[in-house]
Amino acid sequence: MIGSVADSSGLGSAGYDQVGDALRAWAAVTNAKGGIDGRPVKVIIKDPGGDAAKARSQAQELVEKHKVVALVANDGWTSSVNAWKDYAEKKKVPAIGGNCYATVWETSPTFFSQCPSFDAQLYGSVFLAAKHGQGTKFGGLFCSEDAVCTTAKDRWFGQGYAKRAGLDPVYQADVSLSQPDYTSECIQARNAGVEILALATDSATTKRIASSCRRQNFTPEYLISTSVAEPDQAKFIDEIISAQQAIPFSGTSTPAYQEFAAAWEKHYQEPPNPLAVNSWAAAKIFEKAVRSAKEITRSGLIDALYRFKKERFGGLTVPLSYGPKGTDSVDCVFYMKASGGNWSAPQGDRPVCW
Structure with missing residues (x-):
C-alpha cells in the first residue's frame, strides 16, 4: 500500500491531475504483470487542493489509517509538502518523489527526490x-x-x-x-x-x-x-x-520512456506532460527500492534507497544518490525545446551537465 499527497486542484494546479494519473497507470501495469515480485500494489491518492493544513491531515491519514509503506509522487505546492515534512520524518515514512522545487528533498533523511536539486x-x-x-x-x-x-x-x-x-x-x-x-x-x-x-x-x-x-x-x-x-x-x-527535471516527456525512444509511453497511452487519451513523467519516475524509484529491500517495511525501503548511488533508474533521471542528509544530485538537467508548434529533446535522454 502506498499513498500520495498531490495538489491536483486549486489555483495554479493546471496539469497536476496527471501526477495521479501516471501513478495509477504505473500501478495498473505493474499489477497486470503480477505486482512487484509477486506483491500487488494499491495506491491511495489525496488532493489537498493547495491547503497546507489539509495536506498534513491527509498525510497523517495515509500513514495512520491506511498504513502506507511510502508516500510516492507528492507533487504540488511547496507549502503542502512542507506542512507534513516533520510528521513524515518523525514517523520515518519514506517520501519518494514529488515537488522538486521544495528544498526538503535536499535536507531530509526520509525524503528521496526524482530530480536534481532546486x-x-x-x-x-x-x-x-x-x-x-x-x-x-x-x-x-x-x-x-x-x-x-x-x-x-x-x-x-x-x-x-x-x-x-x-x-x-x-x-x-x-x-x-x-x-x-x-x-x-x-x-x-x-x-x-x-x-x-x-x-x-x-x-x-x-x-x-x-x-x-x-x-x-x-x-x-x-x-x-x-x-x-x-x-x-x-x-x-x-x-x-x-x-x-526528469526524462523529456517527448522526443525520446529509450526502453524506459517507451515503457512509460505504452502505459500512458493504454489508459489516457491526452498527451503526457512533464509532471506525468516525474510521477512515473517516482513510482519506478519506489519499485526498484522494493525489489532491492531486504524487508518491505518503511525502514527497509529507506535502507534500500540509501544504497542507491549515482543511479539513473533506467535513464529516467539524472544521476541520483540518497543518504541521511537527503538527495545528493549532480549538476545536470534534461533539455527540451519548442519551436514551430512542436516539442523536441535535442539531446534525448542524455542530461546536460556543467
Whole structure:
C-alpha cells in the first residue's frame, strides 16, 4: 500500500491531475504483470487542493489509517509538502518523489527526490538559455503566490546565476497568477530589450502572459520550468527553452520512456506532460527500492534507497544518490525545446551537465 499527497486542484494546479494519473497507470501495469515480485500494489491518492493544513491531515491519514509503506509522487505546492515534512520524518515514512522545487528533498533523511536539486534546476535553466538561446538580454516575471517564484528571482537576479551563465539580466517584475492582463509587464520587458523572458508562473498564466505580449508585438524566446512545459504550450508560444527535471516527456525512444509511453497511452487519451513523467519516475524509484529491500517495511525501503548511488533508474533521471542528509544530485538537467508548434529533446535522454 502506498499513498500520495498531490495538489491536483486549486489555483495554479493546471496539469497536476496527471501526477495521479501516471501513478495509477504505473500501478495498473505493474499489477497486470503480477505486482512487484509477486506483491500487488494499491495506491491511495489525496488532493489537498493547495491547503497546507489539509495536506498534513491527509498525510497523517495515509500513514495512520491506511498504513502506507511510502508516500510516492507528492507533487504540488511547496507549502503542502512542507506542512507534513516533520510528521513524515518523525514517523520515518519514506517520501519518494514529488515537488522538486521544495528544498526538503535536499535536507531530509526520509525524503528521496526524482530530480536534481532546486539550485541545479535554476542554474541549469539559465545555462541552457545562454547556451541554446537566440539572445542574451534576459528578463523574468515571477509569481507572488509561492516561495518557489521568489527563490527563482533571487537566484537568477539577486545571486547572479543568469549573469554567471552568460546572460545579461535587464528586467524583472513580480506578477500575480490572478491578474487579468500582463500588458504593462510585456511593454516594460520589450522596452528593456529582453530577448529571453523567463516565467516563474503556472501553466495557465504562462499562456496568458504570452498572449498579452503577442498583442504588443513582443515575441521573445521564453524560458519556462518543468511544471508548466505542457505539450500544448508549443502551440501558444513560438520559441521555448525548458530545463526538465526528469526524462523529456517527448522526443525520446529509450526502453524506459517507451515503457512509460505504452502505459500512458493504454489508459489516457491526452498527451503526457512533464509532471506525468516525474510521477512515473517516482513510482519506478519506489519499485526498484522494493525489489532491492531486504524487508518491505518503511525502514527497509529507506535502507534500500540509501544504497542507491549515482543511479539513473533506467535513464529516467539524472544521476541520483540518497543518504541521511537527503538527495545528493549532480549538476545536470534534461533539455527540451519548442519551436514551430512542436516539442523536441535535442539531446534525448542524455542530461546536460556543467
